[in-house]
Every structure is written in C-alpha cells, then in structure tokens.
Amino acid sequence: MKYSPLLAWLVGLAPILACSTVSFADATATKSSLGIATEKPAEGPSVALEDGTFMVPYTQRIPGTDIQFEMIPVPGGAFTLGTPEDAEDFVDDEGPTIPLKVKPMWVAKTETRWDMYKEYMRMYGVFKEFESQGIRLVDESNMADAVTAPTELYDPSFTFEYGSKATQPAVTMTQYAAQQFTKWLARMTGVQYRLPTEAEWEYAARAGTTTAYSWGDDADEIEDYAWYFDNSLDGPGDVGSKKPNAFGLHDMHGNAAEWTVNEYTEDGYEWMKETNPGDATSATRWPENPYPCVARGGSWEMDPPDLRSAARLASDDEEWKSEDPNFPRSPWWFTSDPSRGVGFRLFRSLESLPDETISKFWEASSQETLDDVESRVSEGRSGYGYVDEELGEAAKQLGE
Template identity: 80%
Template sequence: MLRLLDFAFRSQFAITVGLTVACSFSSNSALADATATLPLGITANQPAEGASVALDNGTFMVPYTQKIPGTDIEFEMIPVPGGEFTMGTSEDADGFVEDEGPTVKVKVAPMWVAKTETRWDMYKEYMRMYSVFKEFEARGIRPVSEDNQADAVTAPTELYDPSFTFEYGEAADQPAVTMTQYAAQQFTKWLSRISDVQYRLPTEAEWEYAARAGTTTAYSWGDDAGDIEEYAWYFDNSLEGPGVVGTKKPNPFGLYDMHGNAAEWTINEYTENGYQWMVDEQPVDATAAARFPTNPYPCVARGGSWEMDPPELRSAARLASNDEDWKEEDPNFPRSPWWFTSDPSRGVGFRLFRSLKDLPQETIVQFWEPLPEETKMDVESRVTEGRSGYGLVDENLPGEAAKLKE
C-alpha cells in the first residue's frame, strides 16, 4: 500500500490512497540492493522539504531535473501520488457539459508529471531532427530498414509558413503549439529513446487527476472563476499570445498552467458520450483508461488555452480536435501529419508524463505510434516523396548528430 509522507502540498488536498503499485525493482530485495541502481527520480532517503511520495520498499519518488542529451536544455518532473478520484462533471453541477459525464471513479498509480508544458526550446530540438535525418540519409549514416524501423521516429517537416505558428511568439520559455497529436507522440518517443527514460502523453484520466490535484471543484483553486487571473493565461489576460510557462500559481501538486496557456494533448480518442465506455468497461486504472484513436480525429486536448474563456479551462473540460478545420489553411496535399495551421491549434500543445513503472513494450508503442491507417498513409506518402524521413533514435543519436557539424 502506498502512503504519502510529508508531501509539500498535503494540507491543500485530500487523496484516498488505496492502490498497490509494482515498483521498478523487486520488493523482495534488501533495501541496500534495491537502492544501488535506483531509477531517475527515486531516492533512498526522504527529502527534508519539497514533494515526495513514499513507496513500499522504503524509497521515495522525488522531483528531478533532466537535461535533453546533447543540449543544455532542462525540464523538471514532479512526483504525483497515486489515489482515487471521481472523473468528469456531475449532471447537477454548474456548467455541466454532456460529454463530461457520466462521472466515474478511477484509480491512479503514482507517476511523474512535467512541471510545465513542453516549451519551444525543447520542441525545436526535435524539429531539428528533420535536417539531421535528411543528412544521415544523404551520407548513408544510421540507415533505417525494416529490421530496425521500430527504433525510428519521424521528424516534423519544416513549417510551410512559420509566420502563422510563430505569430504570437516562439520564445524558448513559451509553450510549443500547433503540433498534431501524432507529432507529440513522436516527440515523446524521440525523447524517451535518447534519454533512456520512458516519457509519453497521458490518458484523459491521468491528465484530469493531475489537474485536479485532489480537488473536486471546477478548477484546482475552487469553483470561483473570478480567481483565474492568478492561475491561468486565458483570453482576457493574454490577447497577445501564450505566456511564459510557470509564471502563474501552480495547482496543489505543484504543476503550472494546467489551466490555460496551452491546451494539452492526451492520447485518448474523443467520445461524444463522455465516459460511458469507462462505466461499461471498468478499466483497472487511469493508465489502462487509454482509448487509442482509431481515426486521426477527433482526439482530446485538455485544460483550455490562452485563446479560451474560463469555462473551457475547467479541470473536466474537453476539447475535441478537428483536422479539417485545424488544417484548413494547409496548402499541402495530403495535409501535414505533423502540423496544424488554423485556430484553435495555436493554443494546443502537450505535457510529458512518466509512469512509476515503465509500461510494457506492447503498450508503450501504442502511446508512441499512430494507430489510424489514414495517418500512417499520410506519413508514408511524405517519406516516399522525400518530404520527410525516418531516423534511428537511441542514446548515440546526439553524438552522431554533433559530428555532422564537424
């Protein structure tokens, strides 16, 4: 049984902890053996201050900062305790929207969640892979074949008209936006394979749990939208674009911009009847509540953006993607699998999540790769025409890419 000890924000929320979680190492091993090779974000000793989550074997999940290999770019991950929560909005609640019900109780395993949304400085490193992979291909370096393609990713093509995507800013500390769900998936695969740490998009249930942070109100600070100025970048206070990440108040878990700034991709397909499928299927926990898309759209982004009004920023609010509308100004055919061109896509980004225990290969591949055949065909079309390509991604990639500059 997991237990919470001295979590920095314990006084601000109440969580029912009742979930047994397998750790990344054997619970039968002596603590000294288990801590000899602790995973990133696990420590043998409880920190004197700050967030920590106690595990059965006597170790602790703690915040950690990771550098993207080959760069000086860093991002921070925050430990989020496991528990149980009620997902969605009850029918008698103010502002109820039909696709936010029926409510369903969901168990959640401990996880790490990025302190902020994925920033432009992070995403542009992934964008840089387009020229790197093309150069590899031209030089016959790290060739991709049917035998190793499972280790490869695609990089987003260069923006056809950067002035649209970057009209409201491309500062290093602003949230990266306008990428498709597929592009966000590939970013998490790229980062995971070069860092050897398993990152991914969240399920809807995981995202809402992280956003609520133990609260049951419309927003993580309460029901009063009048307080939104302190916590979120939204339409009335952000007419010139998204704000710098992490400059508003965090939620009780210490996560910034869960409301507003950029709406954040989840892995889930959008369902008009809300969570009836979860009521029917009873997934064992929030991670198992992944509803992998069978079509390119609609998929679900959460949290609302700087372009939206307070009701669209509630913890339970859902945004359904629409590729036809969001790619309306894309002059390419087929339209880009990596980029959107039309609002509200300038307010859509994503945040990194990481499970306490790595997901099995057959599961994580569904978080990293597209299932819709239409998306696969669009990608293959771009590759065949030479407008994109695959690149092998592993811990040696940053060093090989650096050699191109020599």
C-alpha cells in the same frame, strides 16, 4: 495503397515489440533510479513508496544539448473522472462520472517548451543528412527504434505569430507529432516519457480537488493560475509564470491545451461503463481516425469555463488544417486556430509500461494517419530516423 516495407513494419510494431527478446522496459532498468531517493527530501514534493524509498523531483537534460526540463512526482490515489450532471458548468461530454484509481507517476512541471520542441524539429534536417551520408540508416532491423520528425514549416509566420521564445509552450503540433516527440525523447534518454491518458491528465490537473478548477469553484481567481483570453491577448505566457496547483504543476489550466492519447467521444465516458478500466492508465480509447482526439486544460485563446479540470477539447483536422497548402495535409502540423493554443506535457509512469503498451502511446493507431505519413516518406518529403542514446551526440557533431 501499397505499403513500403517500413510502413508494414510500423503497422506490425506492437506485436513485434511484445515478442522482443530485449524490451525497452528491460533496457531502461538502469534508469529506474532516476527520480528515486533513499531519504525523504527536507522540502519540496515527494512520494513515499512501499519499499521505503521516495519519488522526488528531477531534472532531465536532452542529450546533445543544454536544454533541461523538470519532472514532478505525483502520488497515486483514487478520484472521480468527469463532471457531475448537477454541476453548474456541466457539459454532456464530461459525463457520466467514473471512479478510477491512479498509480504514482512523474509529470512535467510545465508544458513542453519551444526550445525543447525545436530540437526535435531540427531532427528533420539531421535525419536527411544522415540519409545522404549513408549513416544511422533505418531498415527492418531497427524500425522499432525509429521516429519521424516534423517537416519544416511551410509558413512559420502563422505558428510563430504570437511568439516562439524558448520559455513559451510549443503549439500547433498534431497528436501524432506529440507522440513521436515523446518516443524520440524516451529513446534518447532511456526514460519512458509519453503523453497521458485523459484520466491521468485530469487527475494531475485536479491535484486532489473535486471542484471545477484546481483552486476551487470561483473563476474570479483564475488570474493567479492561468493564461486565458482576457489576460493573454498577445499570446501564450512563459511556462511556469503562474501559480502551480497542489501537486506543484504549472499551467494545467490555460496557456496551452494539452494533448492526451484518447479519442474524443461525444457521449463522454459511456464506453468506460462497459469496459470498466479500473485504473487511469488503462482508461484509454485509442483513436481509430486522425480526429477528433482530446486535448485538455484549455488555452490562452479560451474563456474560464473551457479551462476547467474536466473540460474537453475535441480536435478537428478539417478546421485546424484549413490553411495547410499541402496535399495530403501534414500529419505533423496544424495551421489554423484554435491550434495555436494546443501543445502537450510529458508524463512518466513509476513502473515502466510493457513494450506492447508503450508503443501504443508513441505510435499513431489511425490507419489514415499512417497512410499520410507513408505518403510523405515515399515522396521524399519526410523520412524515418533511428533513435538511441547516441543520437544526441551524433546530431551535435553534424553542426560542428
């Protein structure tokens, strides 16, 4: 397949960003105070930093909208990834256990909601309109700041069968679509939002525990903390309607399983024994293929053992896109269960990641996925949109 100049630019994005004279990390330096306070709050979660300041919760608004979400500070520390072989619910792909260090970070209080994701979905029409008007066009000079938006749903009745309320978790998006959402949001806000690694996700879910669940080993207590199969027959619940874990994070178990950036490996974490990543952000197995990749936390469609802190869900594009009438099948959407239980949550590092690193969190590393995207773009069924801090207002004006 011949690549368009845009795709060629995208494939070479990481090294280009690494050599950029004005990096995203530099451009967001003025945003570094977001979530930082000079005094410890009288109540609520906070994380003391070495310079005497404190990480605190903060609320972010999506530019051009009234839609907001809350980020919670999570302290750094050390933990053991995975499940011990002698544990009651041990599954082969959850071992061997790996000791890791974790740096402080902010984690979204809840899963990404439909009101948030629908604003990103709206960008498909916005980008098309910009293209037709000849404004905010994407070329090689600004491709590093571009994203794709998910195509319109062929049959919304499947995705929305169990609800699409603003307060429910958004689901059925692919890992690539979730990555592009975080890039879109980061470029508009100037704040480095992204998906987590598997290790970062498990650390946030455990919240300092070593038990099967963040509340302990007793699955009978799950009713208070999670939407799962026995109590969610009508679909996912409203985000944040169950008890949080000790870090103040809701729905880390159940409701929607949550994408990580990691490729799934049947032999668990054997690869980490060889690479010895040391810290959770570096504990990343970048996907070479569209699937299998890893979602964590289990969903409203699953039973308690699948909602444990260490439980892993491997994606399967053949199964999850089995009802997709398009060819090639969509790189943005799934159509078939268990995808109606798969969403994602926003993470943000205390210290901005280098451009070369953050670009890996935002862009597909699978060549097959890039080919599928390019196929849609070349056929006019999708396109790229330039994203900066003026996009929200520009998109808002289109609807006025």
